[in-house]
Amino acid sequence: MRRELHVRFCEGGGVKLPPATRRAVGFQHETEARRFWADLAERFAKFGLELHPAKTRLLEFGRHAAEERKRNGRGKPESFDFLGFTHICGKTRKGRFAVLRRTSRKRLRRKLGEIKIELRRRLHVPVPEVGKWLGTVLRGHFNYYGVPQNSAALNTFRYFVSWLWWRALRRRSQKTRLTWERMGRLVARYLPLARITHPYPSVRFRLST
Numbered sequence: 001m002r003r004e005l006h007v008r009f010c011e012g013g014g015v016k017l018p019p020a021t022r023r024a025v026g027f028q029h030e031t032e033a034r035r036f037w038a039d040l041a042e043r044f045a046k047f048g049l050e051l052h053p054a055k056t057r058l059l060e061f062g063r064h065a066a067e068e069r070k071r072n073g074r075g076k077p078e079s080f081d082f083l084g085f086t087h088i089c090g091k092t093r094k095g096r097f098a099v100l101r102r103t104s105r106k107r108l109r110r111k112l113g114e115i116k117i118e119l120r121r122r123l124h125v126p127v128p129e130v131g132k133w134l135g136t137v138l139r140g141h142f143n144y145y146g147v148p149q150n151s152a153a154l155n156t157f158r159y160f161v162s163w164l165w166w167r168a169l170r171r172r173s174q175k176t177r178l179t180w181e182r183m184g185r186l187v188a189r190y191l192p193l194a195r196i197t198h199p200y201p202s203v204r205f206r207l208s209t
Helices: 030-046 063-071 105-121 127-145 151-170 180-190
Strands: 080-082 085-091 097-103
Touching: 063 085, 097 105, 097 151, 105 127, 105 151, 127 151, 127 180, 151 180
Parallel strands: none
Antiparallel strands: 080 085, 085 097
């Protein structure tokens, strides 16, 4: 299953829901996590379902995990992918713990592959029309992936979209004189700059334990 959906459970008959693919659950103690894992597997079994053995895992994550692993010489906490983002244990500029979200490399490569195929299909479509379409694609990408501290990934996506468009335009003619410098003017005209579209989490709703 390629798309991630919100997990939904239904114990009534006659109701069909889309399949759930991924769910991330956080616990303070390892014993609680293992108990939940066992209970969830048992619950699934009652309905003839099972957890995917290769996609279900238990990992240390969070501020205390980073400190504990460093103290025991086990390196940095593992990262995990969820809903198109790679979640990483990191720090703010002030040195405080923060969960960093980066665009998943797998999702980035897949999207660029789709754009490459579509650019080939639109090879002889007028440049302004293709530029407007690519601008829409970028704005949609920024609206979803424009989370704090993900600027580098957004700029990377914009650069490769620009490069794929340049390659597609150069394939139109063997005598093309479209240099990368001239391409920059088209990029500036049609492709929006990368920007953060989501606010930083508000400290007013931070829970302390």
